[in-house]
Amino acid sequence: MLRFRQYTQQLLIERAEEVKTLVFNIQTHIPLSKKMMIRLKGGEAPEKYGIHITSIDNLDDLLRIQNSAKQISVMTNVGGAMESLLGGGVATEGGIWTIVHGYPVIESGSDFWSLQDTQGRRWVRIDNLKKQAERSQNEDYYESEIEKMHVEFHDLKREILLGAVKKFPKDLYMRNFAHIYENDDLAREKANKI
Incomplete structure (x- = not known):
């Protein structure tokens, strides 16, 4: 019988997500890295x-x-x-x-509900990041930066996905994510060529 702490440690290990699951997900996830946060904040935290x-x-x-x-x-x-x-x-x-x-990568007065990938990197869903922006002193700036990042991530995921589907047309894992881009003209156009 596992003690509660042993159970939570085991659960944290089992709960680790594969990177592809976080990248190719309907919900946009952002890696919590120093470079990513510098990009979001416009500079390095002290x-x-x-x-x-x-x-x-x-x-x-x-x-x-x-x-x-x-x-x-x-x-x-x-x-x-x-x-x-x-x-x-x-x-x-x-x-x-x-x-x-x-250097703090990210600061918050409450939990971000981050997820850990199998490589140990932590990720946060963009909607959780938006909730934190609402509590900040510079809400408009952070919300606009997060929205820009959301669009950039969407475009990058689309580009990677379309390249992968074209290169590996029988890979069901990649094709299953095509529904994310159903209303995306560029994705539909390239997907129909396969």
């Missing part, structure tokens, strides 16, 4: 200190990822949650508080 909670078993992993692009969740303000955080987190038993320093 360095910050934060608190990361982990367990003694995972401390070596934290040391190993120093000076890498690997992302971890941190808090810059624990607010009234101090007591609940002493007992642990979702993915680990907790007990070890570390102070870390780095």
Whole structure:
């Protein structure tokens, strides 16, 4: 019988999505990477200190990822949650508080409901990002930037998909996503040539 924490750790591993599932999805997903957020924000966020909670078993992993692009969740303000955080987190038993320093990829006062792919990269649905923009101090700017990115992602996915369908006409995985572009004249025109 698994303990609850073991179950949640196993669930996080099993829940990891393949990259193609996140890229070729009806919902647009954005990779949470430093480059992507610089593009969205128009510049790099300033360095910050934060608190990361982990367990003694995972401390070596934290040391190993120093000076890498690997992302971890941190808090810059624990607010009234101090007591609940002493007992642990979702993915680990907790007990070890570390102070870390780095560039925040993305900041929020609430959860983005991100998904992790099989390579460890985190992704967020664009509609979840729009919800966060509504809470920002510069709502109009972020919403227009997110909408531009949404269009760019749609065009890029269309280009990749059409190339893949043309190159691999019998690949059902790629053809199944053609319905995303049903009302897209360019996609319909190229799909009919197959």
